[in-house]
Every structure is written in C-alpha cells, then in structure tokens.
Amino acid sequence: MKQALVIGASRSLGTHLASNLAANGWQVVGTGRRPVDEVPQADTFDYVRLDLSKASEVPRFMAEAGAGGYDLIVHNAVTYGSVQGNPLPELDELEAMFRVNTLVPYQLLHQLLSAQPADRFCSCVVINSDAIYHANKNSAPYAATKAALRVLTTSLADAFRSAPVSVATLVLGPLPDPKKLEDFEKVSQRHGLSVDDVTRTYLRRSNPSYVIDRLIDFESCYRSVEYLAGLGPAANGTVCRLDGGSAGSLI
Numbered sequence: 001m002k003q004a005l006v007i008g009a010s011r012s013l014g015t016h017l018a019s020n021l022a023a024n025g026w027q028v029v030g031t032g033r034r035p036v037d038e039v040p041q042a043d044t045f046d047y048v049r050l051d052l053s054k055a056s057e058v059p060r061f062m063a064e065a066g067a068g069g070y071d072l073i074v075h076n077a078v079t080y081g082s083v084q085g086n087p088l089p090e091l092d093e094l095e096a097m098f099r100v101n102t103l104v105p106y107q108l109l110h111q112l113l114s115a116q117p118a119d120r121f122c123s124c125v126v127i128n129s130d131a132i133y134h135a136n137k138n139s140a141p142y143a144a145t146k147a148a149l150r151v152l153t154t155s156l157a158d159a160f161r162s163a164p165v166s167v168a169t170l171v172l173g174p175l176p177d178p179k180k181l182e183d184f185e186k187v188s189q190r191h192g193l194s195v196d197d198v199t200r201t202y203l204r205r206s207n208p209s210y211v212i213d214r215l216i217d218f219e220s221c222y223r224s225v226e227y228l229a230g231l232g233p234a235a236n237g238t239v240c241r242l243d244g245g246s247a248g249s250l251i
C-alpha cells in the first residue's frame with residue numbers, strides 16, 4: 001500500500017487531504033500539534049503529534065518514522081501568528097512564524113528526503129500561498145515566511161535532483177477555511193446578504209487580480225496534489241498555481 005505523510009493534517013485543508021488520500025487507498029500518517037481527540041476524522045489516518053516550533057521535534061519525528069520512507073509527502077502546516085495587521089511585530093513573534101512556516105519544515109523535509117530509500121520514489125508537495133505575490137502591511141510577515149519557504153523549496157528540488165524524489169510547490173489562493181467561513185456568515189447575517197455575495201465582494205476587494213467568484217475548494221486542492229504526485233520526476237521544481245489569478249496577467 002502506498003504511504004503518504006501529511007504535515008499539518010489536524011484541521012481544515014490538511015484534514016481534507018489526509019482523509020481523502022486514506023479514502024483513496026493510501027496509508028496516511030498525518031501530523032498536527034493538537035491532541036488526537038481534537039482532530040476531525042482522526043480515525044481515517046494515523047495521527048502523530050509534531051510541533052514545528054521546536055527544532056528538537058525533527059530528530060524525534062525522524063526516529064519514530066523509521067527508515068521505510070514515503071511515496072508522497074505533503075507539507076501543509078502553517079501558522080498565521082498573532083501578528084497579522086501589525087506591520088512591526090516583536091522580533092520573537094517574527095522568529096516564531098519563520099520557525100514554524102519556514103525553517104523547521106525545511107530541516108524536516110530535507111531530512112525526510114535524505115532518508116528516502118533509493119528504490120522508492122517520493123513526490124513531495126509543498127503548499128504555498130498566493131500571499132507571496134501581493135503582500136501588504138497586514139500580510140507581509142506571513143507572506144515573507146511563505147516566500148522564504150518557496151525559495152527553500154527550490155533548494156530542495158535542486159539538492160535532490162538526482163535522488164528518487166520530486167519536490168513541487170502548490171500555490172493556493174483563498175480557501176474556505178473555518179475562520180473565513182465563520183466571518184462570511186457573520187457579515188452575511190449583519191448585512192442581510194447571501195454568503196455567495198459576501199464571498200464575491202471579499203474576493204473583489206482583497207485582491208483586484210483575482211478572477212474567481214468562489215473560494216478555492218478543498219477538493220480541487222486535493223486533485224492538484226494527486227496531479228503533482230502523478231507527474232513523478234517531471235514535477236521536480238514545478239510551481240503549480242491554483243490561486244484564482246492572484247498575481248495578475250503575467251506571472
């Protein structure tokens with residue numbers, strides 16, 4: 001049975017990816033910080049706790065993971081920190097975001113790919129964000145962590161070009177995460193509008209380059225991961241954008 005690792009599987013998109021891979025015949029290990037009883041659909045995959053704010057968690061996870069390797073690794077975990085809307089966060093907060101979103105994942109992915117057995121091909125898909133194309137004072141700290149992750153993902157693709165590994169980036173646009181849906185519902189009730197109307201207005205205002213009227217659904221994200229995994233070695237270095245045209249007409 002093919003084995004997948006989904007890093008950041010304890011809620012939202014990550015849960016969707018892990019549970020759908022499992023439903024489609026994969027044996028899935030999914031990670032998160034929260035205890036298992038707070039993880040939706042945790043009965044559909046093997047849940048392992050992993051806190052990316054601590055570098056010491058990497059060797060622990062590697063030791064527990066064993067030497068068999070994976071056929072697919074999806075890196076999805078992220079923190080938005082408490083700094084959104086604050087253009088000058090404390091250094092500690094900035095460092096914490098970079099640790100979770102960029103630095104520890106880079107080390108973890110590097111070690112996972114280094115440990116991949118020579119006779120087992122692994123597709124690695126790193127989830128990134130269209131925030132890297134249109135940062136502003138509110139989103140810049142988060143966007144900077146994802147931009148740095150994007151650059152380090154290129155380094156992984158280069159470092160493992162001769163290994164049985166491909167490293168691809170999936171850049172996503174605005175998702176129907178629980179917080180966004182809750183906010184849209186509140187606005188729709190306050191103004192007597194439909195949620196579809198609120199969504200359309202949000203998308204037009206949040207980025208004029210978007211050419212979508214709906215959020216990017218989780219199923220399309222899942223199919224994009226499957227697609228990138230299905231490309232095999234040709235996916236190495238690929239950037240696949242499912243982002244509603246966030247960067248405008250040229251990129």
Ligand SMILES: NC(=O)c1ccc[n+]([C@@H]2O[C@H](COP(=O)([O-])OP(=O)(O)OC[C@H]3O[C@@H](n4cnc5c(N)ncnc54)[C@H](OP(=O)(O)O)[C@@H]3O)[C@@H](O)[C@H]2O)c1
Nearest residue numbers: 008009010012013032033034051052077078129172174175
């Ligand atoms: N939401 C959007 O609109 C949007 C748009 C574009 C791209 N994206 C990208 O899509 C991916 C998923 O986004 P999302 O909004 O669905 O994220 P989310 O709901 O906040 O879920 C993030 C996941 O990361 C885990 N995580 C957070 N802090 C962690 C830490 N210190 N150590 C280990 N794991 C940690 C969470 O685990 P716990 O909950 O257990 O802590 C959870 O499983 C991210 O890579 C994001 O950049 C999202």
